[in-house]
Amino acid sequence: MNDTPTPDTGAPILRSVGLRKSFGSLDVLKGIDLDVKRGDRIAIIGGSGSGKSTLLRCLNFMERPTGGQVILDGERIGDARVAKDGSETITYRERDLMAVRKRVGMVFQQFNLFPHMSTVENVMEGLVTVLRRPKAEARERAAQELARVGLGDKLDVYPGRLSGGQQQRVAIARALAMDPEVLLFDEPTSSLDPELVGEVLRTILSLAEDGRTMLLVTHELGFAYRFATHVIYLSDGVVHETGTAEEVFRNPQRDKTRAFIARSSEFSL
Amino acid sequence: MQQYEWDFGAVLAYWPMLLQGLWGTVAISVLAIILGILGGGLVATLRMSRHTPLRVIGTIYVEFYRNTPGIVHFFWVYYALPVVANVNLGPLEAAIIALATQSSAFYAEVLRGGIQSIGKGQWEGATALGMSHTEALRRIIVPQAARRMVAPFVERSFEIIKTSSLASTLAYGELLYQGMQVASITYRPLETYTLLALIYFLLLYLLSSLAKLAEDRLQEV
Ligand SMILES: Nc1ncnc2c1ncn2[C@@H]1O[C@H](COP(=O)(O)OP(=O)(O)O)[C@@H](O)[C@H]1O
Ligand SMILES: [Mg+2]
Numbered sequence: 001m002n003d004t005p006t007p008d009t010g011a012p013i014l015r016s017v018g019l020r021k022s023f024g025s026l027d028v029l030k031g032i033d034l035d036v037k038r039g040d041r042i043a044i045i046g047g048s049g050s051g052k053s054t055l056l057r058c059l060n061f062m063e064r065p066t067g068g069q070v071i072l073d074g075e076r077i078g079d080a081r082v083a084k085d086g087s088e089t090i091t092y093r094e095r096d097l098m099a100v101r102k103r104v105g106m107v108f109q110q111f112n113l114f115p116h117m118s119t120v121e122n123v124m125e126g127l128v129t130v131l132r133r134p135k136a137e138a139r140e141r142a143a144q145e146l147a148r149v150g151l152g153d154k155l156d157v158y159p160g161r162l163s164g165g166q167q168q169r170v171a172i173a174r175a176l177a178m179d180p181e182v183l184l185f186d187e188p189t190s191s192l193d194p195e196l197v198g199e200v201l202r203t204i205l206s207l208a209e210d211g212r213t214m215l216l217v218t219h220e221l222g223f224a225y226r227f228a229t230h231v232i233y234l235s236d237g238v239v240h241e242t243g244t245a246e247e248v249f250r251n252p253q254r255d256k257t258r259a260f261i262a263r264s265s266e267f268s269l
Numbered sequence: 270m271q272q273y274e275w276d277f278g279a280v281l282a283y284w285p286m287l288l289q290g291l292w293g294t295v296a297i298s299v300l301a302i303i304l305g306i307l308g309g310g311l312v313a314t315l316r317m318s319r320h321t322p323l324r325v326i327g328t329i330y331v332e333f334y335r336n337t338p339g340i341v342h343f344f345w346v347y348y349a350l351p352v353v354a355n356v357n358l359g360p361l362e363a364a365i366i367a368l369a370t371q372s373s374a375f376y377a378e379v380l381r382g383g384i385q386s387i388g389k390g391q392w393e394g395a396t397a398l399g400m401s402h403t404e405a406l407r408r409i410i411v412p413q414a415a416r417r418m419v420a421p422f423v424e425r426s427f428e429i430i431k432t433s434s435l436a437s438t439l440a441y442g443e444l445l446y447q448g449m450q451v452a453s454i455t456y457r458p459l460e461t462y463t464l465l466a467l468i469y470f471l472l473l474y475l476l477s478s479l480a481k482l483a484e485d486r487l488q489e490v
Contacts, residue, residue: 094402126400175398
């Protein structure tokens, strides 16, 4: 069913098989096979417009794939219907997609914090509204998560009064509070002032130490090298090259990958 | 040119009639606003529906009211609706129906404008946590939209209060109609309409001050 090498043991927590996504006549993803095991940290790199965000967004169904499958912890998402000619169409029920999103968290480039709620309320929101936890318990949990990202002293501050780096750390705490099995980051530092990038990257690295399963889209190749167990180079809607961080960055096999990495001036190992 | 002698006393002697008119204006306005908010919620839901036919119905409704003069609605409800729907309508009922259906269209646009002014990122932040569309709307979108809707909502409500004067054409005893009566009894239209303008002004000015207070309370957070 899938021909990517699987050096690690253990069943994948998240897989995609032949994942496709088109916007009208624009084919953005042309069949992506992906295998994410527990504890994997996958960096997705590629030129702008190559479909990195779309791939992430298909994995938690912020976008509905137009073909292929997403398999979460062995369970195939969506209802497949096989036509007489053997072709398959998958329909998605909103309820199932909501269940996936509870388990696959996402951190956005623009943070997307809720400005009408304090920091702690932002982090509590998913616990209270989605997981239906009692308020007091949710508050306690939220405070823990905020302490973990170094914002234990900002509980009652509104996002508008925080720096970009602090806002992004709140967003990370908000995603963590749901205790997701997989965490997706879409260019989490791209909208930050350079001096604020470090604090967010350190926070993400600290999650790596906890063994979190993460997929990260980034332009910071130096960080990707330190962060990732595996790297995917996306180009023209396909996985052009994949391997360990060591393999892809130190010894890229294909010209295009080599050129992409060479072009990224910021990348110095 | 001969000097006009102002005599407000003659008009003020009929203050109970004017007070009754003021009450009439307040009554139909309040009813129209309440019904308009309910109807506006419904029309806004249609306007923003995922289903095209519902969206089209909502759009036609809003465009109809936006592109026809209010007085036509009053006449149509009073003279045509009873025939079409085979019901009996007094001036009060007709005025309220005309005003409420019209305000539904306008409030729907206030609601829609407020909700659509909230960026896509807020929807995404909410859905990425696993919220349903309704949960996202209730917890994230509407609370933020509400703050932006206060000003246009007040604006529209003022339009409704002023438009309620059209009910005078159906001989419903609101402020303008009562004023017309007083003017014809006293032969003092200058004083009467000056006074009417003053009463409308004070009423709306009082309300706008209250609205300003409410708005400040909402912005505080
Ligand atoms: N909602 C959408 N509607 C239409 N086209 C889109 C949409 N989202 C992304 N695209 C297009 O898909 C391509 C890939 O976009 P994206 O996944 O955001 O790329 P990347 O994140 O790698 O920069 C781009 O050409 C973009 O314009
Ligand atoms: Mg992107």
